[in-house]
Amino acid sequence: xxxxxxxxxxxxxxxxxxxxxxxxxxxxxxxxxxxxxxxxxxxxxxxxxxxxxxxxxxxxxxxxxxxxxxxxxxxxxxxxxxxxxxxxxxxxxxxxxxxxxxxxxxxxxxxxxxxxxxxxxxxxxxxxxxxxxxxxxxxxxxxxxxxxxxxxxxxxxxxxxxxxxxxxxxxxxxxxxxxxxxxxxxxxxxxxxxxxxxxxxxxxxxxxxxxxxxxxxxxxxxxxxxxxxxxxxxxxxxxxxxxxxxxxxxxxxxx
Amino acid sequence: xxxxxxxxxxxxxxxxxxxxxxxxxxxxxxxxxxxxxxxxxxxxxxxxxxxxxxxxxxxxxxxxxxxxxxxxxxxxxxxxxxxxxxxxxxxxxxxxxxxxxxxxxxxxxxxxxxxxxxxxxxxxxxxxxxxxxxxxxxxxxxxxxxxxxxxxxxxxxxxxxxxxxxxxxxxxxxxxxxxxxxxxxxxxxxxxxxxxxxxxxxxxxxxxxxxxxxxxxxxxxxxxxxxxxxxxxxxxxxxxxxxxxxxxxxxxxxxxxxxxxxxxxxxxxxxxxxxxxxxxxxxxxxxxxxxxxxxxxxxxxxxxxxxxxxxxxxxxxxxxxxxxxxx
Numbered sequence: 001x002x003x004x005x006x007x008x009x010x011x012x013x014x015x016x017x018x019x020x021x022x023x024x025x026x027x028x029x030x031x032x033x034x035x036x037x038x039x040x041x042x043x044x045x046x047x048x049x050x051x052x053x054x055x056x057x058x059x060x061x062x063x064x065x066x067x068x069x070x071x072x073x074x075x076x077x078x079x080x081x082x083x084x085x086x087x088x089x090x091x092x093x094x095x096x097x098x099x100x101x102x103x104x105x106x107x108x109x110x111x112x113x114x115x116x117x118x119x120x121x122x123x124x125x126x127x128x129x130x131x132x133x134x135x136x137x138x139x140x141x142x143x144x145x146x147x148x149x150x151x152x153x154x155x156x157x158x159x160x161x162x163x164x165x166x167x168x169x170x171x172x173x174x175x176x177x178x179x180x181x182x183x184x185x186x187x188x189x190x191x192x193x194x195x196x197x198x199x200x201x202x203x204x205x206x207x208x209x210x211x212x213x214x215x216x217x218x219x220x221x222x223x224x225x226x227x228x229x230x231x232x233x234x235x236x237x238x239x240x241x242x243x244x245x246x247x248x249x250x251x252x253x254x255x
Numbered sequence: 256x257x258x259x260x261x262x263x264x265x266x267x268x269x270x271x272x273x274x275x276x277x278x279x280x281x282x283x284x285x286x287x288x289x290x291x292x293x294x295x296x297x298x299x300x301x302x303x304x305x306x307x308x309x310x311x312x313x314x315x316x317x318x319x320x321x322x323x324x325x326x327x328x329x330x331x332x333x334x335x336x337x338x339x340x341x342x343x344x345x346x347x348x349x350x351x352x353x354x355x356x357x358x359x360x361x362x363x364x365x366x367x368x369x370x371x372x373x374x375x376x377x378x379x380x381x382x383x384x385x386x387x388x389x390x391x392x393x394x395x396x397x398x399x400x401x402x403x404x405x406x407x408x409x410x411x412x413x414x415x416x417x418x419x420x421x422x423x424x425x426x427x428x429x430x431x432x433x434x435x436x437x438x439x440x441x442x443x444x445x446x447x448x449x450x451x452x453x454x455x456x457x458x459x460x461x462x463x464x465x466x467x468x469x470x471x472x473x474x475x476x477x478x479x480x481x482x483x484x485x486x487x488x489x490x491x492x493x494x495x496x497x498x499x500x501x502x503x504x505x506x507x508x509x510x511x512x513x514x515x516x517x518x519x520x521x522x523x524x525x526x527x528x529x530x531x532x533x534x535x536x537x538x539x540x541x542x543x544x545x546x547x548x549x550x551x552x553x554x555x556x557x558x559x560x561x562x563x564x565x566x567x568x569x570x571x572x573x574x575x576x577x578x579x580x581x582x
Contacts, residue, residue, distance in 0.1 A: 116261065163306070208294075
């Protein structure tokens with residue numbers, strides 16, 4: 001997992017979106033999502049504007065729609081929940097395709113669905129155009145406490161390693177015929193988790209010792225600290241500023 | 256439970272965001288003060304461990320699977336403050352990098368999945384440890400109960416947030432019944448896996464476990480000697496019983512007042528205030544059948560959560576004071 005390691009979530013590219021400073025992109029994505037979240041659900045045109053903005057960014061960054069669709073499956077459980085609401089919600093009933101559903105519930109389902117999809121798409125685009133260590137550096141520049149950013153950095157760095165270690169343990173158990181079907185047979189999995197914790201802890205001690213021997217003094221050196229240029233802020237602001245304007249107009253119009 | 260953007264209304268997102276920021280900030284300060292040497296690598300790799308453990312699908316029944324949430328386990332293994340910080344990192348990165356949970360939903364997601372399970376779970380662990388025998392078996396069972404309870408606390412917390420920030424006309428009673436009912440069962444997996452995982456750690460490196468001090472080293476078979484099957488079946492029966500009781504309250508028939516209101520048309524005129532669907536919606540009481548009972552349930556659940564989390568925070572602070580005075 002050295003430098004230049006391409007994460008599965010990242011799409012390599014040199015577009016204007018890719019080249020923006022990370023803190024600018026993190027701030028822009030967050031503001032965009034805030035705009036989406038505060039928009040009243042009746043303002044269809046505002047959601048169309050957000051959709052167009054997100055699509056424009058995706059095209060600029062040449063992120064293929066198929067990639068977005070596959071990554072969006074992460075929110076499927078909530079989409080399923082959204083589809084359930086009209087059936088369990090109270091309120092006036094309306095007929096849709098021969099089914100009696102709650103009209104108010106339909107509005108809620110639409111509200112949850114559209115906001116979840118737009119929010120998730122925004123963060124998928126952020127990660128597709130920004131490598132994870134860059135995102136963390138951006139969080140640091142945005143005054144997220146450095147301890148927090150460092151911990152997140154270690155987590156990201158060791159996540160695949162630890163997950164693969166767990167995968168190897170599971171394969172070893174399967175190879176020996178362990179195929180549990182009931183919770184009371186899950187003991188070996190729990191032992192594996194416990195063992196994984198001990199191994200992770202001991203690994204962190206080795207890593208810490210190795211870092212100390214290389215002159216670690218409690219803070220990670222920042223090797224590339226070029227501050228974001230004004231033009232970066234201006235370019236990246238386009239999306240959230242338009243979105244926030246739309247959100248404000250929508251809120252004003254609906255009040 | 257990784258809620259997406261806009262799942263609860265803006266006011267609830269901001270309020271829970273403020274609570275989460277404050278608590279995680281306090282926990283971060285504690286972590287910096289408690290640990291003598293820099294434990295950033297430990298916290299980071301422990302976060303990777305929790306993340307990986309959440310990916311481990313264990314069997315529940317007849318081929319269906321569940322997965323660990325890990326808040327209580329992290330708190331017992333690493334201490335409540337460190338545990339809360341570690342799981343917060345997991346939740347934040349899951350949202351920002353893996354699009355799992357909305358960025359504007361981080362306030363309630365961090366509160367429900369990191370802060371409440373870590374501090375609340377730790378308090379439950381301390382309480383059940385006092386009640387159970389001071390042996391490795393007792394400690395392991397206490398961890399199981401705490402992990403189970405921590406999932407219930409989260410489910411209750413989510414229901415209470417729904418009471419304030421509902422975005423759909425589903426009443427608090429229905430959400431509370433569904434959340435607590437299902438999590439009584441889901442929590443059992445959490446409890447069993449957390450307990451046995453702790454048992455394994457205690458068997459090989461008891462010195463690593465912050466929540467357990469001064470316990471003699473145990474033989475590796477500690478997990479096997481616990482009647483897991485009896486525990487699960489007993490627990491499932493208790494859960495079903497409790498869920499039945501809760502649903503009795505939740506799924507009451509419309510009461511007399513509502514029937515009258517329906518006939519006289521009060522309900523129609525009482526609805527549809529322009530602000531109802533906005534920032535201060537209170538859907539959760541909209542379709543409610545028995546408001547006073549719902550509010551009573553919410554009050555009791557809220558008190559339980561505050562009590563548990565408060566005890567956990569207090570335990571964390573006291574631990575820090577102990578470590579600074581003895582060192």
